[in-house]
Amino acid sequence: MNEKYSRQELFAPIGKSGQEQIRRLKVLIMGAGALGSASAEMLVRAGVRKLTIVDRDMIEWSNLHRQQLYTEQDVIDRLPKAISAQNRLVAINSDVAVTGIVMDVSATNVEELIKGHDLVVDGTDNMEIRLLMNDATRKAGIPFFMGACVGSYGVTFPIGVKQNQPCLHCLIETLPSHMMTCDTAGVISPVVVTTAARQVAAVLKYKTGEVTPKLQSVDLWTEEHASIDVSSFKKVDCPSCSSMATYPFLQLGAATRTAVLCGRDTVQLTFPPTRQFELAEVAVAIEGKVTELKHNDYVTVCLFQDHRIVFFRDGRLLVHGTKDVTVARKLTAALLG
């Protein structure tokens, strides 16, 4: 008999019946960075049925201190996070149907993406995408286990786990233009693991018992912690979760087509859906203009005017070494003609 889940079944609040519930679970993890890596590993080991992990980015040296699924070889091989995550997760537990998707999630594709999943776990790195996921999961009627962290501080909030609880939009009425992200502050791995642990514990409790929809925070450095019952903040006219919801973040469409990526000097440019990159052809086309040209099944990478540029098949490219969208556009135009 397979003992794989025996210690989890021996944990009385889960038991054999709880494990059967977990074995039926279809999970989407949004983002394969620090939080996404940690929660994906826990959920795959816990034995969910299906796990989809989505990410738009490549693995960088600066990720390795906290993104537990990745190794130095992944950086050298220039692998997208979603591909390397899938490889590692399949090796951890072959019971789970793991799919890694290299994709930039936006209002135009999020609803299709979450179909066929029972819940979504937050591994994103900015509030704008969290509000998009909040809208998409409210509309689909499935829970969203929010988590965020920076420095030594983490915050979690399970959304849609109880009737009439507030959603993220109820708590955050307006999004300020500047939000502290890992661009401006560092982060330590213990708080990543702590935050992901709370998210995953909530997922396991959701399937086998009852989750209290509390907003919680922890600071591992100052040893502060807080837990607030936010149920009175439910807005009866919330545009994202009330009976008159219009899901404003799903209406944004393709408005944000450029983005400065979290944590470093990188701009992402996205071409219209009609334009996909045939990576081998791109490599031939730019060969004379660039140095350090490499391509694999997932990306074409080169160095152009001291900027590293990465092409993805889905019509996106990353321009490293700048936070200026105009600079990135000019470099791209000069390169692609």
Next chain:
Amino acid sequence: MTLKIVEVNGVTREVPEDVQSVDHLLKHLGIAERILIVELNRTILEKNAYDQPIHNRDQIEIIHFVGGG
């Protein structure tokens, strides 16, 4: 300068006596500009109630949202 003792997120802190309200406290802690949820003595505060006075030995819970992950 006299100090006021308050408990913020489970940690006892001394703050200057002139920190009179929740608003003042948030400024004193350097987090007034963040997206916040505040609880004063186990009662959650609406955003328009941050002018509430704080007293010695008050318990305050503050959770701010961050971007990273």
